[in-house]
Amino acid sequence: MSEQQKIYLKKQKRYKTTITLLRFLLFAGFLILWEAAARLGWIEAFIFSSPTRIAKCFYKMVMDGSIFKHTAITLGETFLSFGIIIVFGIGAALLLWLYTPLSDVLEPYLVVLNSLPKSALAPMLIVWLGNNAKAIIVTAVSVAIFGTVLNIYTSFADTDPDKIKLMKTFGGNRFQILTKLVLPASLNTIISNMKVNIGLCLVGVIIGEFLAARAGLGYLIIYNSQIFSMDPIAMSIIILCIISIILFKIIDLLQKIAKKLS
Amino acid sequence: MNPILSVKNVNYSYHTQDGETPALSNISFDIMPGSFTCIVGPSGCGKSTLLSLISGLLAPDEGEIYIKGSPAADSAMHIGYMLQKDSLFEWRSVYKNVLLGLETRKSCTPEKKELVNQMLDTYGLGNFKNVKPSQLSGGMRQRAAIIRTLALEPDILLLDEPFSALDYQTRLEVSDDIYRILKEQDKTAILVTHDISEAIAMGDRVIVLSARPGHINKIIDINFDSLKEDRTPFSARSSPEFPDYFNMIWKELVQ
Numbered sequence: 181m182s183e184q185q186k187i188y189l190k191k192q193k194r195y196k197t198t199i200t201l202l203r204f205l206l207f208a209g210f211l212i213l214w215e216a217a218a219r220l221g222w223i224e225a226f227i228f229s230s231p232t233r234i235a236k237c238f239y240k241m242v243m244d245g246s247i248f249k250h251t252a253i254t255l256g257e258t259f260l261s262f263g264i265i266i267v268f269g270i271g272a273a274l275l276l277w278l279y280t281p282l283s284d285v286l287e288p289y290l291v292v293l294n295s296l297p298k299s300a301l302a303p304m305l306i307v308w309l310g311n312n313a314k315a316i317i318v319t320a321v322s323v324a325i326f327g328t329v330l331n332i333y334t335s336f337a338d339t340d341p342d343k344i345k346l347m348k349t350f351g352g353n354r355f356q357i358l359t360k361l362v363l364p365a366s367l368n369t370i371i372s373n374m375k376v377n378i379g380l381c382l383v384g385v386i387i388g389e390f391l392a393a394r395a396g397l398g399y400l401i402i403y404n405s406q407i408f409s410m411d412p413i414a415m416s417i418i419i420l421c422i423i424s425i426i427l428f429k430i431i432d433l434l435q436k437i438a439k440k441l442s
Numbered sequence: 443m444n445p446i447l448s449v450k451n452v453n454y455s456y457h458t459q460d461g462e463t464p465a466l467s468n469i470s471f472d473i474m475p476g477s478f479t480c481i482v483g484p485s486g487c488g489k490s491t492l493l494s495l496i497s498g499l500l501a502p503d504e505g506e507i508y509i510k511g512s513p514a515a516d517s518a519m520h521i522g523y524m525l526q527k528d529s530l531f532e533w534r535s536v537y538k539n540v541l542l543g544l545e546t547r548k549s550c551t552p553e554k555k556e557l558v559n560q561m562l563d564t565y566g567l568g569n570f571k572n573v574k575p576s577q578l579s580g581g582m583r584q585r586a587a588i589i590r591t592l593a594l595e596p597d598i599l600l601l602d603e604p605f606s607a608l609d610y611q612t613r614l615e616v617s618d619d620i621y622r623i624l625k626e627q628d629k630t631a632i633l634v635t636h637d638i639s640e641a642i643a644m645g646d647r648v649i650v651l652s653a654r655p656g657h658i659n660k661i662i663d664i665n666f667d668s669l670k671e672d673r674t675p676f677s678a679r680s681s682p683e684f685p686d687y688f689n690m691i692w693k694e695l696v697q
C-alpha cells in the first residue's frame with residue numbers, strides 16, 4: 181500500500197470517528213438540556229416529562245412486566261400486518277402483471293385508494309370489525325397495501341422489453357420469464373418497498389390502537405394522554421423509536437443477504 | 443443441397459395507435475447450410491424485424507418461412523438469436539448469464555457446462571466467470587452474449603449488429619474470432635450490420651435491403667478468389683476485390 185493511500189485511509193477513518201462522536205454528543209447534549217430544563221423549572225416537568233422521569237417510569241413498568249406486554253402486542257400486530265402486506269402485495273402485483281386487462285381495469289381504483297389518507301378509513305373499519313386486534317391489523321394493512329401493489333406492479337411492468345425478448349428467443353414461457361427475469365429484476369424494488377412498509381405498518385398499528393385497543397403502545401399513549409400522565413407517553417414514543425430502528429435494520433440486513441445470494 | 447432456411451414472399455407491418463408501419467415487403471431468399479449471409483440496409487428498414495420473423499418471435503402477415511422444411515414457428519430450437527443489445531442480467535454472474543439459455547431450455551447438462559467453460563476460457567472470460575456483468579468492458583459483454591447464444595448449439599445463428607458496441611480494434615478482433623468459430627463449427631449464420639466493410643469481410647453473400655418498407659434491392663455473392671483457403675475477415679479487407687464490392691453495395695444502398 182502506498183504512503184498516500186495510507187494517509188487517505190487514515191483521514192477517512194478519522195472523519196468517520198468524528199461523525200460518530202458528534203452524533204453521540206448531540207444526543208447526550210439533548211438529554212442533558214432536557215433534564216436541566218426540567219429541574220431548573222424552565223419547562224414544566226409534569227407536562228414535558230424528563231429523562232429521569234421516563235427512566236423511572238420505564239423501571240416501574242419493567243418491574244410489573246406491563247411494558248413487555250404492551251410492546252409485544254404492538255410488535256406482534258406490526259409483524260402480522262407486515263406479513264399480510266408482503267404476501268398480498270406481491271400476490272396482487274403478480275396477478276396484475278399476468279392479466280393485463282385486470283391491471284388496466286383496476287389501476288385508477290388503486291391510484292385513488294393509494295392517494296386517500298388511509299387513517300380516514302380506520303374509524304369505519306373499527307365500526308365494521310369491532311374493538312379488537314383484527315380491526316387494528318386491517319387498519320395497518322389498509323395503510324400500506326395499495327401503495328405496495330402499485331409500486332411492485334409498476335416495477336414488474338417496467339421490466340426491460342429487450343430482456344423479455346431475450347427470454348423468448350430461448351423459448352422461455354411466462355412462468356420462466358417471471359421467475360428468471362421479472363422477479364429478480366424487481367427484487368430491489370420489493371425490498372425498498374419493505375423498508376417503507378415496515379414503518380407504515382407501525383404507523384397503521386398505532387392509529388388502530390389509538391382507536392380500538394385495550395393494550396399496546398398506542399393504547400398506552402392514548403390512555404395516558406387522557407389522564408395527563410406524560411411520562412409513559414414519552415417512554416412509549418422512545419420505545420417506538422427503538423422498535424422502528426431495529427425493524428429497519430432487520431430489513432437492511434435482509435437486503436444485504438439478498439444481494440450476496442443473487 | 444436443400445436450403446436450411448427459406449423465406450418466401452414475406453410481408454410484415456407493425457400496428458400502433460398512431461397507424462400502420464409497413465416494415466418489410468415481399469422478402470424472399472434461401473439460405474444454404476454452412477453459409478454466411480450478411481444483411482445491410484438503412485436504419486429502420488426492418489433488419490431486426492426480419493430476424494425476429496425468422497426466429498419465430500413474430501409471425502409474418504403474408505408469406506412463409508421454413509427452417510429445414512418445417513414452419514419457422516415450430517423450429518425455434520434450431521435457432522440462436524443474438525439480439526442487438528447484450529441484455530446481460532445484472533444480478534447474475536457472467537457464468538450464470540451464459541447458462542441462461544440452456545437453463546431456460548432445460549438442457550443444462552454437465553457436458554454443456556463443460557462446453558461453456560471451454561468457450562469462456564477461449565474467449566478470455568475464464569477469469570471473469572464469477573463477476574457481475576457491470577464489471578466487464580463492452581467487448582467482454584459482447585463476447586459473453588455470443589457465448590450465451592453459442593451454448594445452445596444452434597444450427598442457424600442470427601446476429602443483430604453484434605459488434606456495434608465495440609471500438610474499432612476490438613471489433614476487428616472479435617469479428618475474426620466469431621468468423622473462425624462459426625466456420626469451424628460449420629454453422630449457418632445471418633448477420634445484420636450497418637457496416638458495408640464488415641458485411642463484405644464476413645459474408646459469402648450480402649443481401650441489400652431498401653429503406654422502409656424493406657424489400658430486397660440486390661443479393662450479391664462475395665468471392666475472394668485471390669485468397670482461397672486463408673480467407674478471414676481481416677485478410678478479406680485488404681484483398682484486391684474488396685473495393686469493387688464496396689462500391690457495388692454502396693451504389694445499391696444510396697440509389
Ligand SMILES: Nc1ncnc2c1ncn2[C@@H]1O[C@H](COP(=O)(O)OP(=O)(O)OP(=O)(O)O)[C@@H](O)[C@H]1O
Binds near residue numbers: 456457463
Ligand atoms: N414494436 C414496434 N412497434 C411499432 N413499430 C415498430 C416496432 N418495432 C419496430 N418498428 C418500426 O419498424 C421499422 C423497422 O424496425 P427494425 O427494428 O426492424 O429496423 P432495423 O432495420 O433493425 O433498424 P436499426 O438499423 O436501427 O436497428 C422501424 O421503422 C421501426 O420504427
Ligand SMILES: [Mg+2]
Binds near residue numbers: 526
Ligand atoms: Mg435493428
